[in-house]
Amino acid sequence: MAAAGYGTDTAIFGYGNSTVVVSMTNLVSNTGVVATDVTGVGTARQQLAAAGYGGDKAIFGYGFAVALSSLTNLVSNTGVVSTDVTGVGTARNQLAAARYGTDKAIFGYGIVAAVSSLTNLVSNTGVVSTDVTGVGSARRALAAAGYGTGNAIFGYGVTSGVTSLTNLVSNTGVVGTDVTGVGTDRYGLAAASY
Amino acid sequence: MPGTFDTRLQVNKVIQGYTEATVNLGVVNTGVTLTQNYGTVIYAQLTSATVTVFTMPPAVLGKRFTLILTQANTGSATAGTATFTNVRWPNSPGLYNVSTLQLSRDILSFISDGVNWYGIYSVNYSYGVADKAIFGYGAPSGVSNLTNLVSNTGVVATDVTGVGTARQYLAAAGYGVDKAIFGYGFIGGTPYSMTNLVSNTGVVSTDVHWSGYC
Numbered sequence: 001m002a003a004a005g006y007g008t009d010t011a012i013f014g015y016g017n018s019t020v021v022v023s024m025t026n027l028v029s030n031t032g033v034v035a036t037d038v039t040g041v042g043t044a045r046q047q048l049a050a051a052g053y054g055g056d057k058a059i060f061g062y063g064f065a066v067a068l069s070s071l072t073n074l075v076s077n078t079g080v081v082s083t084d085v086t087g088v089g090t091a092r093n094q095l096a097a098a099r100y101g102t103d104k105a106i107f108g109y110g111i112v113a114a115v116s117s118l119t120n121l122v123s124n125t126g127v128v129s130t131d132v133t134g135v136g137s138a139r140r141a142l143a144a145a146g147y148g149t150g151n152a153i154f155g156y157g158v159t160s161g162v163t164s165l166t167n168l169v170s171n172t173g174v175v176g177t178d179v180t181g182v183g184t185d186r187y188g189l190a191a192a193s194y
Numbered sequence: 195m196p197g198t199f200d201t202r203l204q205v206n207k208v209i210q211g212y213t214e215a216t217v218n219l220g221v222v223n224t225g226v227t228l229t230q231n232y233g234t235v236i237y238a239q240l241t242s243a244t245v246t247v248f249t250m251p252p253a254v255l256g257k258r259f260t261l262i263l264t265q266a267n268t269g270s271a272t273a274g275t276a277t278f279t280n281v282r283w284p285n286s287p288g289l290y291n292v293s294t295l296q297l298s299r300d301i302l303s304f305i306s307d308g309v310n311w312y313g314i315y316s317v318n319y320s321y322g323v324a325d326k327a328i329f330g331y332g333a334p335s336g337v338s339n340l341t342n343l344v345s346n347t348g349v350v351a352t353d354v355t356g357v358g359t360a361r362q363y364l365a366a367a368g369y370g371v372d373k374a375i376f377g378y379g380f381i382g383g384t385p386y387s388m389t390n391l392v393s394n395t396g397v398v399s400t401d402v403h404w405s406g407y408c
Contacts, residue, residue, distance in 0.1 A: 008239055009371045016365075026377075028367070029369070034377065102271045103267075147345070149325065155342075179350075182352060189364075190331060191330070193326065194372060194392050194396055
C-alpha cells in the first residue's frame, strides 16, 4: 500500500494487498484518526507509491496489478481518488515517492526486470513526466519523504543486498549520488515528513 | 401559532456554545470569490509566488465572516500575497500585508455596513512546518520497528529503538501539518491494520488498532 498527505493537514492510505489486491482507501483526519474503508477507485494494485503535489493534492502511482503498472490516480484536496490515468514512464513496483519543491512530487527507483534507479517527476498539476535516467544505486523496497525547504530523500531498500544508502533530492527534483547509509540496513520500510 | 413566529423580532436572545460552519477552499491560485453560503469560517492557503485576488461577497448590512489564511508551503520559494476587493482596512487607507513566513497563518474578520466590507486582522500565527522526515520499520532480516530521523538538512540519524509492532511493507504520510503516521504492514505473510502516530518531534507512539483493511 501507499500513503500521502492531502488537503492542508490530512492524509490518505490506499491500495495494497489484504489477501487480495485492493484499491480501497482510508482517510486520516488532522488528528491522526483513520476512517473506515472507502470503496476503491482505479485499478487495484500493490507495491505502489504515493506523494503529495500541488500544495494540497496527492498522487498514487505505479505498482503491480496483474502485471507491472505505471498507472496513476490523482487525489483531490478533499481525499477523492480519481480514475486511472494512463501511465507514463517505465512500469515498475516497489518504488517510493515524495514531494519536492513547493508543490511537485517524484517517483523513484523500484524494480522492473531488475532493480532500477529511474525517476519520474510530477508537475504541480499531477502530470507525470517521462523517465529520468537514474542516479545512485538501483534498488527496490525503499522509502522516501520530503524534508527541509523543498528537498526529498530516498533511503534504504535492496540493491543486491539490503542497504541503508540514501539519495538526496534537490528542490528542482535532481537526485544526488549515494550517501553512505546510517542505521540498520532494511527494506520494506516507510517514510514521512513531520 | 407554530411556524409563524418571526424570529427576527426576538431580542436579547442568549446563544450558548454555538459553532459556525466552516469551509476549506484548499490552495487558492490567482483568484477566488468568497461566499458565506457554505460557512462563515473560511480556510484558504496561498500559492507561492502568486498574487491571489479575493473577491468579496456582496456587501450586506450586518453580514460578517472570518477568513483563516495560511501562507504557502513555500520552501525556498517566494511567498504568496493576497489582495481583497471592496475592503477597508484599519488606519485608512491602510493595507493588509499577508504574513510571509512558510505556513504562517493570518486571521481576518470582515463585517459589512451594506456598502463596504471592513477588515480586521491578526497575523503571523505559527502553524508548524514539516521540514524533517522519518524512516521507520521494515526488515533487516526479521521485521523491525527501528526508526531513523532525518534532519532538515537531510542528515540521517542513528537507529532509534522501536516502538509499536515490528512489521514491513507498510506506508507512511504526514498529517496535521507537522506530524506523521505509519500504518498497516505485514508480519510474515499476514497483513495488519494498526497505525503508529509520530509527534512533531519525531517520537513514535504505540500501536493504534483499526478495523479497516490491512
